[in-house]
Amino acid sequence: MSTTRWLDDDEMGAWLNLAQILMAMPAALDRQLREDTGIPHAYYQILATLSAADNRCLRMTELARAVGTTPSRLSHAVASLQQRGWLERRACPSDKRGQLACLTDAGMAVLEAAAPGHVAEVRRLIFDHLTPEDVARLRAVTAKLLPALQP
Amino acid sequence: MSTTRWLDDDEMGAWLNLAQILMAMPAALDRQLREDTGIPHAYYQILATLSAADNRCLRMTELARAVGTTPSRLSHAVASLQQRGWLERRACPSDKRGQLACLTDAGMAVLEAAAPGHVAEVRRLIFDHLTPEDVARLRAVTAKLLPALQP
DNA sequence: CCGAGGATGTTGAAACATCAACAACTGCGG
């Protein structure tokens, strides 16, 4: 039982900023996407990740890791997206436990229609306010944070 | 109607990293706090913000802005925390519409008990992986992003 | 070959967030 090492001023400042971003940024992204597509940002990311995959299909586990979500969350999300006809499940040929999530043509169409508005919102919320150096630093710092989040 | 300006490589890299963090970081923070206190991170932030305020009281609107949340979300959260006896509502003396959220002694005790574990988790997830320069850059970049999130 | 333990996904209930609608109040212009 050691005594707590508290945050210094710089750390606290960074943390307060980051905490507010963690609160408000997903909400802002959700708002825009829901208006244009009816689905939240987490669902959009699933479609977007699938669209870039081989044959527009991914194993559930890989998809979960790529998007940064949990199996349960993904399972519910895929069920909802499947019901809209935007993706479908297939059995995994090599592993009978596995499930493949595959983007349908309808899902691809929704994605393509929503992409411009989404990119514009990402620019408005993030990149419009950053210099190229800021972007490079943001990329570097976030890259250092990711490993601790995926155990 | 202009043609979309897509993200370049550096922007896309930063965005993919950030998107994953926006997904997984709140989940990770929630996990730890829920185990120790039974409340999610968003609720903890409310208590923490109140603890630093004058008289441990804040107007709902100010509290919402400080935490980066919406009035509705805050209203539900405060109701839940009130039921646990960790804060209470009072009428605002200067404005009959207003409500003050005030941290109770019980709420303060919970906060103090949870703080060390929470700080340790924040260190484990974030600051353990960053140099002091990284922290300063993170603080600067996040500061640039906040204004666009609070309208 | 077989059985234990790990991996993969799903399910249902409870907690939390979002949205739209609303009630109550303020303050300002006429």
Add this chain to the structure above:
DNA sequence: CCGCAGTTGTTGATGTTTCAACATCCTCGG
């Protein structure tokens, strides 16, 4: 003083996430 527009905060319905429990299948040591 009146009334109307804007502010403040709540509520309930709906959608999403979390957690725990579970079913199924793979792998590997014995």
